[in-house]
Amino acid sequence: MILEMNNIQKSFKDLKVLRDISIHVDKGEVVSIIGPSGSGKSTLLRCATFLETIDAGEILYMDRAAAKTNEEGKAEYVSHAELQQFKQYFGLVFQQFNLFPHYSVLKNVMDAPVYVLKHSREEAEAQALELLDKMNLKDKAGAYPSQLSGGQQQRVAIARALAMNPDILFFDEPTSALDPELTGEVLKVIRQLADEKMTMVVVTHEMPFARAVSDRVIFMDKGVIVEQGDPEKVFGDPDHERTKQFLRNYQQ
Amino acid sequence: MTFQTMLASMSAGMLRSLAIFFLTLIFSLPLGMAVMYLRRSKYKVISGITKIYIAIMRGTPLMLQLLMWYFGPFYLFRWSIRGYRFPAIIIGFSMNYAAYFAEIYRSGYEAIPVGQFEAAEVLGYSRSQTFFKIILPQLVKTILPSITNEIITLVKDTSLAFTLAYNEMFSIAKQIASSQTSFVPFIIAGVFYFVMNYVVAFVMERAEKALAYY
Ligand SMILES: Nc1ncnc2c1ncn2[C@@H]1O[C@H](COP(=O)(O)OP(=O)(O)OP(=O)(O)O)[C@@H](O)[C@H]1O
Ligand SMILES: [Mg+2]
Numbered sequence: 212m213i214l215e216m217n218n219i220q221k222s223f224k225d226l227k228v229l230r231d232i233s234i235h236v237d238k239g240e241v242v243s244i245i246g247p248s249g250s251g252k253s254t255l256l257r258c259a260t261f262l263e264t265i266d267a268g269e270i271l272y273m274d275r276a277a278a279k280t281n282e283e284g285k286a287e288y289v290s291h292a293e294l295q296q297f298k299q300y301f302g303l304v305f306q307q308f309n310l311f312p313h314y315s316v317l318k319n320v321m322d323a324p325v326y327v328l329k330h331s332r333e334e335a336e337a338q339a340l341e342l343l344d345k346m347n348l349k350d351k352a353g354a355y356p357s358q359l360s361g362g363q364q365q366r367v368a369i370a371r372a373l374a375m376n377p378d379i380l381f382f383d384e385p386t387s388a389l390d391p392e393l394t395g396e397v398l399k400v401i402r403q404l405a406d407e408k409m410t411m412v413v414v415t416h417e418m419p420f421a422r423a424v425s426d427r428v429i430f431m432d433k434g435v436i437v438e439q440g441d442p443e444k445v446f447g448d449p450d451h452e453r454t455k456q457f458l459r460n461y462q463q
Numbered sequence: 464m465t466f467q468t469m470l471a472s473m474s475a476g477m478l479r480s481l482a483i484f485f486l487t488l489i490f491s492l493p494l495g496m497a498v499m500y501l502r503r504s505k506y507k508v509i510s511g512i513t514k515i516y517i518a519i520m521r522g523t524p525l526m527l528q529l530l531m532w533y534f535g536p537f538y539l540f541r542w543s544i545r546g547y548r549f550p551a552i553i554i555g556f557s558m559n560y561a562a563y564f565a566e567i568y569r570s571g572y573e574a575i576p577v578g579q580f581e582a583a584e585v586l587g588y589s590r591s592q593t594f595f596k597i598i599l600p601q602l603v604k605t606i607l608p609s610i611t612n613e614i615i616t617l618v619k620d621t622s623l624a625f626t627l628a629y630n631e632m633f634s635i636a637k638q639i640a641s642s643q644t645s646f647v648p649f650i651i652a653g654v655f656y657f658v659m660n661y662v663v664a665f666v667m668e669r670a671e672k673a674l675a676y677y
Pocket of ligand 1: 223226246248249250253254255
């Protein structure tokens with residue numbers, strides 16, 4: 212098991228955002244998370260990537276616990292140094308790309324491998340160029356993020372995440388900040404990664420894409436998983452009324 | 464007194480003015496960063512005290528602050544420290560400018576999108592790597608124009624050291640002007656400040672251009 216999150220609870224002040232959520236992701240699996248705005252999808256990814264701390268529950272990567280509940284029912288994390296090591300298991304692609312504007316495309320992709328993973332510069336650069344080539348961006352290696360379109364920036368962000376050789380890649384609405392004509396090129400790249408059996412968790416509002424690409428779809432609402440399973444089942448013949456209603460609203 | 468002798472006696476003062484200028488920058492630029500972090504502290508007591516400190520530094524005349532730093536130890540504790548005049552000037556200037564720089568840093572810091580911090584965090588950069596590689600370069604670019612303004616003010620403010628009877632250039636200019644009943648020393652002083660600020664503006668413009676690559 213690459214990722215296991217068990218009985219996750221998370222509140223912001225009095226607002227319960229995740230209520231006892233459990234998900235697990237196997238090697239090579241592509242999992243899509245869908246659900247209405249405010250249902251806690253981003254929060255779930257942010258908890259998985261340690262950008263938010265959970266209140267209770269456990270998070271395991273590669274069967275190693277990064278956080279677990281103690282006797283008092285509160286989540287307890289491993290040390291900061293250990294968490295830094297856990298970060299090598301995953302990558303995250305943000306809705307807003309969050310590229311480093313003062314670094315060239317090439318440096319955006321190769322900097323963390325050099326300074327975090329301590330790879331040699333030559334090795335990191337060769338790998339970065341290879342990834343940029345794969346993202347169809349080799350000619351942009353010397354450009355700065357502000358000189359790129361949104362779709363190109365997002366593909367650089369994907370290359371940056373892949374350069375860390377993660378075991379699992381999270382995407383939080385990777386195409387929501389893009390003009391419609393640019394979403395295709397990003398979805399194509401994600402689809403290509405799925406074909407290569409990259410383990411991925413994708414929060415998305417692109418229903419046809421989720422249906423086509425995922426091995427499993429999770430429908431979340433109000434901080435709980437309402438329903439999950441095979442995409443054909445969840446999209447074609449959902450069990451729950453809330454799921455049906457959500458999908459109906461989407462088709463309009 | 465010839466022009467040359469005037470210039471010669473003022474040049475020692477110029478060096479002292481330059482010393483105040485550079486030492487203040489060397490201390491207050493990093494100190495301002497520390498003050499900014501204290502100001503942003505999640506502990507209310509720390510951020511509160513820092514806020515008051517900044518308000519006092521910005522809300523009272525620097526001249527008064529210099530007097531306080533110099534005479535304060537004596538009036539409060541009956542300490543009289545030999546050779547304290549110059550250190551008191553540097554402390555006074557640095558503490559004052561650190562407050563201004565802290566507020567400039569803070570505005571720049573808060574303008575950096577939170578996504579920059581988060582992207583660095585997820586990639587596994589350490590705290591110091593995040594600060595020096597990701598945040599500081601972006602911060603410097605946004606605040607450079609405000610820092611330039613502050614530095615230009617500092618050039619002119621060095622003359623306030625006369626308050627503590629320190630013989631920087633402006634004090635000497637005044638002495639010569641009154642003893643020789645001549646206006647020339649003031650012209651020399653004016654040219655000195657103007658040239659220095661010209662250099663400051665030139666250097667800062669170069670720096671801004673160097674950072675304009677993105
Ligand atoms: N840092 C925060 N502080 C307080 N409340 C927050 C914070 N982050 C999220 N929330 C709240 O938690 C709830 C879930 O937010 P979340 O961003 O996880 O939803 P989402 O499913 O990703 O929605 P969307 O589809 O709009 O992105 C929302 O009500 C949101 O306002
Ligand atoms: Mg979201």
